[in-house]
Amino acid sequence: MYLKKLKIGNVELENNIILAPMAGVTDLPFRIICKKYGNPGLVCNEMVSAKAICYKDEKTLKMIKSNNEKRPISMQIFGSDPEVMGRAAKFMCDYTDILDINMGCPAPKVVKNGDGSRLLLDLELVYKIVKSVVENSDKPVTVKIRKGWDNDNIVAVEAAKIIEKAGADAIIVHGRTRDEFYSGKADWDIIKQVKQTVNIPVIGNGDIKAEEDALKIFEQTGVDGIMIGRGALGNPWIFKQIAYYLENNEKILEISKEEKYKVILEHFELLLKEKGEYTATREIRKHISWYVKGMKNATIIRDKINSVETEHDFKESLKQYFEI
Secondary structure, three states: OOOOOEEEOOEEEOOOEEEOOOOOOOOHHHHHHHHHHOOOOEEEOOOEEHHHHHOOOHHHHHHOOOOOOOOOEEEEEEOOOHHHHHHHHHHHOOOOOEEEEEEOOOOHHHHOOOOHHHHHHOHHHHHHHHHHHHHHOOOOEEEEEEEEOOOOOEOHHHHHHHHHHOOOOEEEEEEEEOOOOOOOOOOHHHHHHHHHHOOOOEEEEOOOOOHHHHHHHHHHHOOOEEEEOHHHOOOOOHHHHHHHHHHHOOOOOOOOHHHHHHHHHHHHHHHHHHHHHHHHHHHHHHHHHHHOOOOOOHHHHHHHHOOOOOHHHHHHHHHHHHOO
């Protein structure tokens, strides 16, 4: 009933469970792992700066690599200059199937430049940015917003109307204000209000950490799809788990220790291939912390992995911990 294909513009997704863009997390290796073991209908790249794209910044261009990746994918850009956002959109069309505009990031270094969720304080600028991106993109355009800037500026419904008017193909709503960051409880009622207001697909985001949460947000809001961010950390299987639960009203068996070990190793190998030993051994540390959460002696393996600097030492430490 709730699990279904989802059409965004001219792109049809296999299902309506989506991996959220997360800075420093949803790089190519993580997206590949999520696609292979969770099969979300869409995966989203970590956000990239529109200015950096226009300047052809080497580090940024590496971030939008999608070689050998199962499609479709969404790439997210951020910025507050309509002209620059339009130029970046034109460039990004060669790399993505769907183009997303970030109007929800709460990070201080982003909002201090007027980007991310700061845009929700200037809805006229929101319109100009979305319109510029739509006019310069031959791919469907989506926009990710928050409930508002703070409790005195709850603008999600008004912003959604403007975003639809500017030509966007779908909107993603995170049910928190910028002031809340990721604290407290996501307000799903505001997501419901947006869904009841616009005619384009609405995707709900915030506090979807387990199968029951997914069912509840569909029931409470009537959204067309859901987007999962932190719930996927250390659990790329969550998309498959939710899909099964929505279809069968029961849960899949817990992931075995052996499969978790195999997936961590595969994730590490992908990082090695993309980023080399030095970066891979450091970036896998945060993922290990998420993968082993709730497991026996998790603190011991986290501490050990945080000090290893070579491929050999990482693999040996992992093997010992999982007793493989």
